[in-house]
Amino acid sequence: MTQRPNSDTSRGNSRRRTTRRAFLTGAGAATLTALAGCSGGENDGGDGESGGATDTDGGTADGTDSMTESATTESSMGDSMTIFHAGSLAPPFSEAEPSFEDEYGVDVNREAKGSVASTQKITQQGRSADVLGTSDFRLIRDRILPDFGDWYAIFTTNSMSIQYREDSPGAGDISKDNWWEVLTRDDITIGHSDPAVDPGGYRAVMTQQLGKEEFNGERLYDESTYQALRDNSVVPTGTETNLEGQLESGELDYVFYYQSISSTADKPFIDLQPEVDLSQATSEYAKHYAKAEVETGSGTFTGAPIAYGMTVPNVAEAPGRGAQWVEYFASDAGRTVLEDKGLVPVDPIVVPANGEDAVPDRVMNVANAQSNLGPLEL
Structure with a gap:
């Protein structure tokens, strides 16, 4: 399918890909600030003893005979x-x-x-x-x-984005600089996947949370705007792959999901600010992202x-x-x-x-x- 971004999108994608690729290539040499991981995980059952990992060649390190080694290789x-x-x-x-x-x-x-x-x-x-x-x-x-x-x-x-239809309410007004103003209107329905089963869901909520948090002395919007975003948000599906169909049908007006999905779909989308899109792998941004936290039935997740x-x-x-x-x-x-x-x-x-x-x-x-x-x- 053909990408149809606005001008902010195409420029933003190019800048972010260059920045992230350059960072990731040299990440080992950076001065690092560790993030907290997911907490509140499941009390998983099972003893995890269903067989250890085998190396790719199926070989053994303990001197077993060739017949055993061959069987291991075939099974692997x-x-x-x-x-x-x-x-x-x-x-x-x-x-x-x-x-x-x-x-x-x-x-x-x-x-x-x-x-x-x-x-x-x-x-x-x-x-x-x-x-x-x-x-x-x-x-x-x-x-x-x-x-x-x-x-x-x-x-x-990856990074987070907002996708919509050309005929979505407010589509003619929305931009990278005012998306929160459009998405808090009374006639708007925002969709994202279920935070309890899908990181795309808890990251959608994090994106909204981070807009009200200060970054370098500024923030995109206040607490009341964040609450209005949440009031307009629904969870119609478990995973992000179903959101596109619901957007197409008109069940949803806007969806929060990954830029990889938005950029390869035949619909317009907004490339978000780096302070909310979870794309920047630097200590400064990671500290900011960690301000976001989402509690779900399957655990509590921290922004990163x-x-x-x-x-x-x-x-x-x-x-x-x-x-x-x-x-x-x-x-x-x-x-x-x-x-x-x-x-x-x-x-x-x-x-x-x-x-x-x-x-x-x-x-x-x-x-x-x-x-x-x-x-x-x-």
Whole structure:
């Protein structure tokens, strides 16, 4: 589909992509301020002992005989694999799937759902997946490790935006400089996904919260405007992937969701201020983003720069295939897919230094091990 942004959008996208790519390339050398991660997580059931991660080549380090090693390799590299992933990862993962299947001769089965809900499939429902991809890496760090996994990789970033129809009420008036004034009118309905199951939902609320918080002595609007935004906001769906259809049908007038979705859809959108869009991975912005907090039935979430994570859980049935999938998105082909779908790849991908020994060789060969990614504590 063809992007149809306003002039603010196209200039803003170019500036942000350049800034974030430059930061992410040199993040390890920055002076870092760690953010608090998600708190109030689930009391996950299960003992997490459904099998450890196997390295990509299926080899062993304990001198087992060749027959055992061959069986391990065959199990690790099954002819099918399962991926649980965030709804906002559906476009790039769907795009990558056919070529990945052709290259490796494997049948890829994907389940798109909010990242919180995707994580709960493993921690609460006892299900197995060979890859878990979340739009907030902290869900893996805080809820998968150490019981259901040993490592993760940060591989892409995003930002928040507002999309609308050309005939949405106020569409002729709205701009980057006044979106809160239009969205607080009496005849406006704003939609976002469910914060309890989807980071896109709690980040939508955070975006609204941050507009009333001072940044460098200024703020976009006051407390009463924030309350009016919340009064006009509804949660019609669990994940952000369904919002576009509800916007198209007229059920919603405006939606808060990821810039990657907005920029690849055939509708106008607003590219938001960096103080509210959760795009800036610097200590100054991270401290500001952390002022936002959203309480949900599945935990309390604190604002932070957006960073996506992937892991091969310990419950994986074909962990070698999972490692191949992570490796693919560290390659030129994978990064191109991410960029084509409006995301900003982390190049190279980053894994936590304290879990480096658990990372499969296939992934470690294309990753950097770091203690922090800018202000984000790994």
